Amino acid sequence: MTSKKQLKKELIIQSALELFASKGFYSTTIPDIASSVKISVGSMYNYFTSKDVLAKEIIKYISLYLGNKLQNINEEKISTEEKTKKIVEVYFKTASLKPEMIDYFLRIYLSNREVFKNGCEGMICVNEFVTEIMIYFEEGVRCGDLRDQDFFSAFGLFMGYLGGMVFLKGEEILPKALDTYIDDISYNIYKALSK
């Protein structure tokens, strides 16, 4: 794929994300997205053959985006406690700067599983992100910082907490900005997961 086409593709994904966030997933149509990036519906299909395909590409795009950020953190020579804080930071920063991205993950990917059942089985479409979380956990246990437990009990605690905060933010219930909670939340998570 040419870089020009790739850029266009990312532009479509970004517009779609914003539209899904403002109008809702089901009310947003392909023509809506096409007009927002100023291309014809016909050429839109050159990029994504259906809305479902687009939906899956978006989740992979988000997984890759977050996965890359987490990989950088995992590769740093820092303590598990510091890593924990950096992961929370990345997540909240993304939620503030690209709220539509986290919104998509929480509201669309997790609540419209039927859209993702073919081609996004299990956690395939969020593989990059989950892999990095696993590496963060595994290395934390291996070096003796974190308590060994089932992956999902730890994963649920971590992601449920962060997701919940972003959700409260989205509902405008949270009185303060997300990043003001970073220290306390990282502390809580690390406390809960450490030995």
Next chain:
Amino acid sequence: MKMIKLLWLSGITCNANTHSFLNYPFIEQFLNDFEFIYHPVLDSSYTLQEIVSNEIECDVLLIEGSISPEFQRADVSIEDIIRKYAPKVQKIVTVGTCATFGGIFSQSDYKDVTGLHFDKEQKNQKFENLFDKTISISGCPIHPEILVNTLYAIKGDIALRLDNFLRPKEFYAYTVHNGCVRNEYFEYKVDAHQFGELEGCMFYDHGCQAPFTHASCNKILWNEVNSKTRVGLPCFGCTEPTFPKANLFTTKKNMGVPENLPLGVGKRVYLTLAGITKAFKIPRLEKKLLDD
């Protein structure tokens, strides 16, 4: 052709290498081509008493069992017997994991128990001058064919390529995982294994070390018929310097991720592939192999 003279010397051992060697199918042929000046079970040209008190001509020194300065054979220190014969022989072969790395009996009450050149992964200084003439055949016990064919290679003056622990690569470049009949369950991450079944892979829960153990157990079968992993018994990594590790029937995991991954496979690669394969169900691998 000249008969190659072998001295089979036992250190701290259970004798299983001796008996595993007797499982070599063409033992008569072997005994036509090699002469034991001493063997712990087979009739040999000299008694142990004669071996330790004289200097008998010898081409290859085979050492079975771990070595300790305290340990004696026929009232002579094993280290002294080695020092006497080692300089004269053409090659030394450490037979088994005890002789190579110290093995299980490095935990015995003897002082400073090690293998000839290695204390687990650590290289020993003591017999360093013999390093270049040694070949390690690790395994608890050794596989008879691997020992015998290495001896034939010595006899035929064939240069063997050795790994860092002096093990012939032709046998130890493989992992025990290569050739295991349970491979598909590993590849597709079908992680439910129960003992007593033809199906399933012991890597996920039951401690199987096959994917990171160097040996040919599933390439050159045991007793010409089988292997531990084929019957459903985990590989315990008995050819490796770390043998025996602890909790051998349980896979050490950190938050569900196996601590030891297939040899040379990075964690990110492993987890990415695992994430993908785990997402799919493969009906053929979910059901019993022989059921309709």
Next chain:
Amino acid sequence: MIKLIEKIEGEAKLNFSFKDEKIDFVTIEFMSTRNIENILKGKHALDALVINPRVCGICGHAHLIATVQALEDCYEDLKISNKAKIIRELTLNFELIQNHFKWFYLTLLPLFGHKQQVLKATYPSQLMAKAIALFGGQYPHTSYTIVGGVVCEPTEMDIIKLNHYIDETIRFFENNLVKTDSNSFLLSDKIDKFLEYEGDLITILQQIKEDDMLALGKSYDRFISFGENSYFKKAKSIKTKVNDSVSIEYVKESDIPSSFAKSVTFKENYYEVGPLARAMINKAALVKDSHRKYGDSIFSRILARVCETSQLLAHSKKLLERLDLSEPSYINPNVDISKINGSGTSAVEAARGSLIHKVELQNGIIQNYEIITPTQWNLSGGTKKKQGVSQKAMIGLSDTKTAELVFKTFDVCSVCTTH
């Protein structure tokens, strides 16, 4: 006079004292010990299944079976399928059989001035090793039987293969050791008539007769056996009087000052263990007839070991008929071993006699482990007043060469003794 006895899976020193040109006392010294019982302390219970076969390279399988039974004895009610029990018994039989072949052709023949017959030792023992490997994956040093059953799931094809290994071993026995079909051999009950056959066993027995060695190697005529399965019984036999009220709690180990091995007694007395003991307890007709005529001499001891080979082959065929492959191989224990607190004891019949294991677990971790091996029974070293079984068997002999022969008819296993 000290003699180094070699090729007994290691060595031992016999220190002979002579009086009037006859041996009047022998001390037996083993020069080392590996202290496996110490290695086991603090280890996870199941690791014993991997460590204990490494007590011995020739009879390590008996140690595996003893280990699993001792661990299972720590449970209150653990279910094991009949299938798993039969498979365990079969593989243990195969080890006994291969040990006996090796002993006859590698150890015994040279003592009678014959050349070792390596191929005759290895051919049948390799077949028996293959038979074990069908279930266990390999031999030596498999750990295929675990708490709750066995790890393997044999198929009909495996059983067909297994039958071939057994049949071929039987054929080998019939063509070499006693040249007759096994059925008539197993029905033999008169030793004189039996000696009319030909074969490698007969040659040796005839030689004992011709060389006037019939009275050699007699000891207390007191036998004991603790392992129980579908073939062996737990009992003792004082001369020919069999009594099955024997309890392991009366078995005691004690140190021998001059040796790394330990003595073992039952109610303060030394007993002979092994094939002759088992044949006396099982009232095996041919051995009993030999015992009636020649007592507990080397003649009866050698005969009993070889007879047992054939009996176990025939019995294994019968056991196979009882094997129901549709039963489960393994039943997951209802309590994880990491929650088990308690102690367990087991006894199995190994090639050389009764093998006893005792274990104490706390939260599935081994606190204490004790192993009493068959050779310890036969080679217990007593004082001049109260001599061990093999000590007594050597008294009165006029030369150390004959003493070595008598000593080796017990099929001594040095590595086991120096566990």
